Amino acid sequence: MFSLASRSLRLSVAGCQASRCSLATVISGSKTSKLVRERLKNDVEKMRNQFSGFRPGLVVLQVRHDSNLYISSKLKAAAEIGIEAKHIRLPSSATQEEVLQSVMAVNQNPAVHGLIVQLPLDSAHKMDTDLITNTVSSDKDVDGLSCINAGKLSRGDLSDCFIPCTPNGCMELIRQTGVSVAGKHAVVIGRSKIVGAPMRDLLLWRHATVTTCHSKTQDLPEQVGRADILVVGAGRAEMVRGEWLKVGAVVIDCGINHLPDETKASGKRVVGDVHYASANQRAGFLTPVPGGVGPMTVAMLMENTVQSAQRFLLRSQSLR
Amino acid sequence: MFSLASRSLRLSVAGCQASRCSLATVISGSKTSKLVRERLKNDVEKMRNQFSGFRPGLVVLQVRHDSNLYISSKLKAAAEIGIEAKHIRLPSSATQEEVLQSVMAVNQNPAVHGLIVQLPLDSAHKMDTDLITNTVSSDKDVDGLSCINAGKLSRGDLSDCFIPCTPNGCMELIRQTGVSVAGKHAVVIGRSKIVGAPMRDLLLWRHATVTTCHSKTQDLPEQVGRADILVVGAGRAEMVRGEWLKVGAVVIDCGINHLPDETKASGKRVVGDVHYASANQRAGFLTPVPGGVGPMTVAMLMENTVQSAQRFLLRSQSLR
Incomplete structure (x- = not known):
């Protein structure tokens, strides 16, 4: 498995103290999603062999x-x-x-x-x-958007529910850093059904202390400054500034925003909800946009589909 | 309606600054629940008159x-x-x-x-x-414990779900203080299906910035110290100490614990999850145990039942 675990958050913080002396480690969603898809391809191959052509x-x-x-x-x-x-x-x-x-x-x-x-x-x-x-x-709800799946996830019954793909992908990226979630202070910006709310649930049931911030939050920079792990799904271009971050934090950026840019042929460029250049000076780990969370969403949809098929096969066998 | 709104959190804090000079205002669940039940009795009476004997x-x-x-x-x-x-x-x-x-x-x-x-x-x-x-x-799930109701609540679809009775009662007690929830920093200790998790959802969808703490939280006193509104559903006798609290905070104690007490005929006394005597020195508002959250739970079960009957009547009418 691809891993960035060699550089832990602890080491990163210890090496630099309050002011950063090196850039954040980039968490590549492009690479990680490729590895997830390769693993799934093997899983499907095994299923086909074991259950005569099943797909x-x-x-x-x-x-x-x-x-x-x-x-x-x-x-x-x-x-x-x-x-x-x-x-x-x-x-x-x-x-x-x-x-x-x-x-x-x-x-x-x-x-x-x-x-x-x-x-x-x-x-x-x-x-x-x-x-x-x-x-x-x-x-069959592999998007994990039905009330039943949302209810199971929010109340901690993770074993038989489907987890929405974007937050599930964020968790996979956090895993890649080697930073353990349990006991950490995680901050989630946003409370949408497809990103913020399920992200908070996932971090909570992996035993982080979780704070949810949103448009009514009055002291956002202060809240962000306490995050060991920060996940941003706010939908506002470059809203989170590097200066707000705790040194060494894991920063996951779910934003996809378009800013006008005359230097591009398309006349615009894609940016996240985090101001990348300044965040790069303080974060321990940081996802780029594009190439961070984006590619993970599709990979996790595939994972949910394969998982659903596996559950289907298990149920069929137990009925025999 | 019974109201403690005359004494706002702001005034309470302004009057005392960093060290408390007066005790917290007690939020009486006994009184509030009685008023809720009286209101419901009137509602049911109206239904009976309007829909020939309906109950x-x-x-x-x-x-x-x-x-x-x-x-x-x-x-x-x-x-x-x-x-x-x-x-x-x-x-x-x-x-x-x-x-x-x-x-x-x-x-x-x-x-x-x-x-x-x-x-x-x-x-x-x-x-x-x-x-x-x-x-x-x-x-008909007036306890609000099914996945479907939990899913609706956790994702902010509050209009047609049933809210679990204890957190719903806590919200009613918070309303009684006159302190607005939106934009405040709320801290919930506990993440159970019947108290902590739905409480967090309710506070979030009333637009508080919400932090959930639990047994894996490493800096509980620090987290508690940031709470404008604190709801405790931890199930540990007198765990939260007054010294931890932000001066003027609204403190809602869902705990019901029994401690040995030789001075009582029963040989024990009931205490909450908050150490009352010390909390009373710093909180702006505080629920007692017993007589705080406890009586509200039954009252809110009645409220959910009456609400369900009202929805049933509405559906019957729209089918005519």
Whole structure:
């Protein structure tokens, strides 16, 4: 396994004390996600050999005609791993009832182990996104967005739930640093359903003391300054400044923001929620944007799908 | 409405600065719960008048022969408010299947709006408590312990979920102080399904910056010292010392512990998780034990039952 464990947070802090004398170690999501996908490819290969040609099945359900980059990257990753992935496209004219019918049909299809409903739903009709998300069978909900999976995660029942892909990827990146989470003070900025709230749960049930900050937090720099581990999912470009950080902290940046940049052919550049250059002077470990959390999200979706297929096989065997 | 708002946290702190010159204001759960129950009695009376004799229905399902103090206090409170409460007792010889059948029968009974399964289940057979809790229909789950309700609460969908009774009671007590929650730093000690985890969610979605501490937290006095609002559900007698507190803090003590005391006829006395005498010197507001959070739990169970009946009536009307 790829590991950055050789350089621990403790050593990093000990070597530099209050003022930083070296740059942060970059936590590469590109490299880590590649290793995760290679491991999954082996797992799927084993399943195929053991269960005569069995393959995990994934469906991406989309309400809209044209495809997008997110979906194609999911389908490509699935194909490489050996997951049978199918893209179901409903037209923008589809009603909520038709979307629900599609979800229920996939729920009942035993060849499918993972179902994700691509959000936002781009329909001409009014859609109750929560209703549709919660209609996905909780044992195929590989996005981990249903109430049942959120409830299990938030209350510490992690063994049989699906963990949302972005925070699950962040945990994998934190693991790569070799810094143990238990007993550390972790700070999460943001409380969204797909990043902040499940991230807080994961850190808490790995026994960190966790503080959740958000738009109403009055002393954000002070709160951030206490974090041994900081995860930022705020959606605001370069909001967290390096000067705020505790020296040696593990900093995970979930932000994907576009800033105008005339030096780029596209006229813009992608930045995270953390101001990278200044954070690099104080953090012990830091994820880049792009190439940090982003690639992990797709890898963890694949992991959830493979895990779901494994659970399906276990259930089938126990029924025999 | 009963209110302690006349004495705000700000005034309390301003009057005393760093060292306390007066004792904390006591937040009485006995008084507040009485007012909640009176309000609910009026609500039920109105329902009965408006919907020809309609009454909210509550079932307490118990696996064990003898009754206990908790159940009888729930039944008594229900009777006083006008809730039709029924105590179903299954013998200790009941199997899990029989318990599940009983739960499902109550789920299907339209005259019942709230169902609580009294824990722990005292059965001769092995019981999957989570399975039984999650078999309670989420729209009758007035204890708020099912995954679905926990998921809604943890992700901020508070409008149509049931909030567990003890943390809901704590929020009512905090409201009584007149101290606003939004933007404050709240610290919760404990992460249990019935107290700590839902308490953190409630404070977060009322826009506090929330830190969760627990047995693995390494700097508990320091964390506690930053709390404008402190809720303790640790289950350890007098663990939190007054010296740890921020001057003027709102301190809510969910602990019920028994200490040996030869001066009492019973040979023991009840104390909370907070050391009352020392906390009283620094806190702005403080709940006593007993007479603080305890009486609120039963009152909030009644509130959830009445709320469930109101939702049931609304659904019935919208179906007409």
